[in-house]
Amino acid sequence: MKDVLRIECSRHNLQQVRDFVRAFLHRRDLPELLVNQVVLAVDEVVANFIIHANGEDAHQVIELQLVVENHYLNVEIADHGGSIYLPPPHVAPNLAEYIRQGRKGGMGMALVNRLMDRVEFFTRDQHTVCHLSKHLA
Incomplete structure (x- = not known):
């Protein structure tokens, strides 16, 4: 089964993304913990695309396929x-150092990598693609 959602690159659409993912997973009667993990991971990646890759340009579009x-x-x-967004390779952050420095941000992709079984970024036809995978059984 497959569902697709297209949104403009605006933070205002993040709730729509969360609702879309949650509804898709609830139709499969999955445990709430797993649903919440996937919703959080997808929300983080989409937010990164909106903010970092597209500068919240609502003329740009992101497509989400489940x-x-x-x-x-x-x-x-x-x-x-119009740009390629490939985050640096995943390196587990030093939490003690983050806390000591009082840093904010920069932990999202570390969280995504912990929540999902596979996280891959690549390009296709001059566009950035993120593929997330999670075993459901």
Whole structure:
């Protein structure tokens, strides 16, 4: 089963993304903890695309595709903006150092990597794509 959502690059659309993902997963009668983990991970990636890749330019579009097959949820988030956004490779942050420095931000992708089984960023047709995968069984 597959569902697709297209949104403009505005933070105002993040609630629509969360609602879309939550509804898709609830139709599959999945545990609430798993639903919340996926919603949080997808929200973080979409927010990064909106803010960092597109500068909240509402003329740009992000497409979100959710597919369940063979007990795996596959999420593809495709950025149709004019720039390529590939975050640096995942390195586990030093939490004690973050706290000592009083830093804010920069922890989102570390969280996504912990919540999902697979996180990949790549380019396709001059667009950035993030693929997230989670085993459901």
